[in-house]
Amino acid sequence: MQKRSQVQARTESSQADINTPSHWRTLALAAVLGSAALAGCAVVPAEPVYGYNGYGDVVSANVAPPAPYVETIPVAPFVGSVWIGGFWDWEGGRHVWRPGHYEHGRPGYAYRQPAWHQGPGGQWMLHRGGWEQGGRDGGRRR
Known part of the structure; x- marks a missing residue:
């Protein structure tokens, strides 16, 4: 008790x-x-627009990409390697850095680096680039 x-x-x-x-x-x-x-927090879902225009996938965003990182290009790890520079990608409603790396060159192809361009109406457009057939240098960057 x-x-x-x-x-x-x-x-x-x-x-x-x-x-x-x-x-x-x-x-x-x-x-x-x-x-x-x-x-002070605002989550604004940016709805990207995806498309294709012969220059790789295209993504549209309302936010400009940050300045690219300065990358130190390491020594090529193998003969015929092609340096693919890093770029700001768009994923999940935000910019994501994709670091540079080496790939094997592809005969008859050239690599076109991804690039951001401001389009009409202030939209930012990412052309994701990629390997294109018929490149002049056969995929080898100079």
Whole structure:
């Protein structure tokens, strides 16, 4: 019986702490600070437009890409390798950096680097580029 009354006393004490003015002030302050922190956040889903125009896939976005990273091109790992420079891609409603890498050259093809261009109406268009048949240098970059 004594144990039960101790549990009831603790429960009543905890309930009394919840109903104090300082507890409510703390909750109100936390709510105000939480909403202030979230007020600066805006998730705006940019709906990309995909297409094809003979220059690889094309993606349209409302946001300009950041400045490209400066990449140090490493020594070619094999004969006939082609350096594919990094670029800002568009994925999940945001820009994502795709680092440069080497690929095997493709005879009769040339690699066209992805590029962003501002289109009509201020839209940014990413031409994803890729390997194109009939390249003058047979896929070898100079």
